[in-house]
Amino acid sequence: MQPFIADTDTENWHDFEVGSRREIIALLRAISDKKQDVRAAARDGAEVYTTAILDVDGDTDTVLIDRPLDPEHERRLLSGEVSFETSLDKIRIFFNADQLHATLHDGKPALKMTVPASLIRLQRREYYRMATPLTNPVRVSIPLPPELGDGVGVFPLADISVGGIAILDNQFALGDAIGHDYTECRIELPDLGNVTVGLQVRNMLDMTLLNNRPNRRLGCQFTDMGRGAAAAVQRYITKLERERNARINGIG
Incomplete structure (x- = not known):
């Protein structure tokens, strides 16, 4: 229950x-x-x-x-x-x-x-989420399994935390991915470089954007993350928070 x-x-x-x-x-x-x-x-x-x-x-x-x-x-x-x-x-x-x-x-x-x-x-x-920029978005590259066509899918992030990320899949490339694990995923963190992590899709939300275009939000948990990657994600979250506070205070 x-x-x-x-x-x-x-x-x-x-x-x-x-x-x-x-x-x-x-x-x-x-x-x-x-x-x-x-x-x-x-x-x-x-x-x-x-x-x-x-x-x-x-x-x-x-x-x-x-x-x-x-x-x-x-x-x-x-x-x-x-x-x-x-x-x-x-x-x-x-x-x-x-x-x-x-x-x-x-x-x-x-x-x-x-x-x-x-x-x-x-x-x-411990899992404080920060929304990622809409312009020049942060992206994650996910290696796709054979049933999804192989290759690599590139998806923009909606938010990030030390526990995981939310990605936007407007092409529905991952299908009904809840529970699926993806290894060797690469997140491109601006000014901090790339980090490689494992991801497991934990939840999914279909939505319609203001332009009436459908989109899908996938909540993903980190499953294989080294200390260096975790530290880089935390530094990026701190950077985002600092930039947000600067905008609020009229500094940025």
């Missing part, structure tokens, strides 16, 4: 998955200690309820959740799978429960669940 993440920029939610039980328990306890509000949605997703984590017990592998005041809300949360969303130090946290059960906490009604096997910690700061 995928967490209820409405934002279109979080399609790669599984890239932020935390699977360490010790870390999961520590994060849930921190959320409880800081008394963070937690949003809960039942399987039907019709309504979202605000609750809180009351206690996390690693010995019994349970998490206690505050019980909704409305009996109907409680009934819905007890009916099956539940998704939770909260935040910790401005980082969004998502986790699921296969089933909640009624229980008591300090003599008061509460709900309990098993410590989740994984959760999502959406650290956007």
Whole structure:
């Protein structure tokens, strides 16, 4: 069951998955200690309820959740799978429960669940995206497999982050490429030279431009990236941000 993440920029939610039980328990306890509000949605997703984590017990592998005041809300949360969303130090946290059960906490009604096997910690700061220039765009060269005609496809970038890039495929040369891996892709970074990376297509969006021409945006994750390439991408992002700030301040 995928967490209820409405934002279109979080399609790669599984890239932020935390699977360490010790870390999961520590994060849930921190959320409880800081008394963070937690949003809960039942399987039907019709309504979202605000609750809180009351206690996390690693010995019994349970998490206690505050019980909704409305009996109907409680009934819905007890009916099956539940998704939770909260935040910790401005980082969004998502986790699921296969089933909640009624229980008591300090003599008061509460709900309990098993410590989740994984959760999502959406650290956007590590994957900060910068839009690339529309004029004189940055381009990536992607070696095409035989089923796509061999050769090399050259595509303009829409944005870039240290985690990946978004490319525009207005000729639909890559087809339905979600999940496909491409090796030895070369990104031409202005003033910084070329970097070679592996790319995996993670999401796709068809759109119509203002001139009524169709286009396709492909979100790609870096899969094979050396330290030198990562450092060059980070320097380029810093350069773009500096240029943007200069324009905003009327300097550039």
